[in-house]
Each structure stands twice: as structure tokens, then as C-alpha cells.
Amino acid sequence: MDNPQTELNGIIYAVEKGSGGNFINMLGLQNDGTNITFSTIPIEYRGRVRIEGRASLVIKKVSFQDNTQFICILVAKTGAGSDQSSVVRLIVTGMYCSFVLIAEIHYK
Numbered sequence: 001m002d003n004p005q006t007e008l009n010g011i012i013y014a015v016e017k018g019s020g021g022n023f024i025n026m027l028g029l030q031n032d033g034t035n036i037t038f039s040t041i042p043i044e045y046r047g048r049v050r051i052e053g054r055a056s057l058v059i060k061k062v063s064f065q066d067n068t069q070f071i072c073i074l075v076a077k078t079g080a081g082s083d084q085s086s087v088v089r090l091i092v093t094g095m096y097c098s099f100v101l102i103a104e105i106h107y108k
Contacts, residue, residue, distance in 0.1 A: 007080035008075070011028065011073065012025055013028070013070065013072055015068060015070050016071070023069075026045055029055075048060045057070060059090075062092055066090055070089075071088075
């Protein structure tokens with residue numbers, strides 16, 4: 001993807017479940033601004049996650065069980081190149097606070 005302003009189809013946020021890099025889709029943001037909650041969202045994240053602004057995943061009531069990786073995938077429009085992704089590991093050291101994950105995605 002060379003120009004995300006014109007080539008971006010949407011954004012997907014997913015959480016790693018178990019080990020081995022298996023990510024489960026939670027939320028999506030379409031290019032027109034429509035938010036999507038995937039049916040695959042793990043029950044422990046329902047009602048606790050939301051997309052804020054254009055590219056921030058907000059997690060409420062963060063707990064030690066949230067120590068895992070999250071991925072943000074920029075989905076390219078058909079023919080616009082490949083999708084871009086960034087993985088962020090959340091490390092929780094205290095209980096019950098809110099946390100905003102902002103993933104930096106660098107374009108080539």
C-alpha cells in the first residue's frame with residue numbers, strides 16, 4: 001500500500017488467543033467510518049473494547065488476563081497492494097485501568 005488515504009479499505013483489530021500467533025478478529029473500521037464488531041470477538045472483550053478516532057483500540061478494565069498480543073491490520077483495496085499490519089504486546093502490571101493501544105504502521 002503506497003497511499004493509505006486512497007488505497008485503504010478498512011482496519012481490523014484482533015487479539016491473540018493461545019500461543020502460536022493465532023489471532024481472533026474483534027473489531028473493524030470500514031473506510032466510510034462504519035464500525036464493525038465481529039461475531040468472533042472473544043466473550044471476555046465484549047463491551048470492553050472500542051475503536052477511538054481513526055486508529056486507536058481502547059480496552060476498558062484492563063486486567064492481568066489481557067497480557068497478550070494485539071494486531072492492527074490495514075486492509076488494502078483490491079489491486080492497491082498488500083495489507084499492512086503491526087503487532088503490539090500489552091503487558092499489564094496493575095489492575096483495573098484503561099489502556100489505549102496505538103500501533104505505529106510504517107509504510108515502505
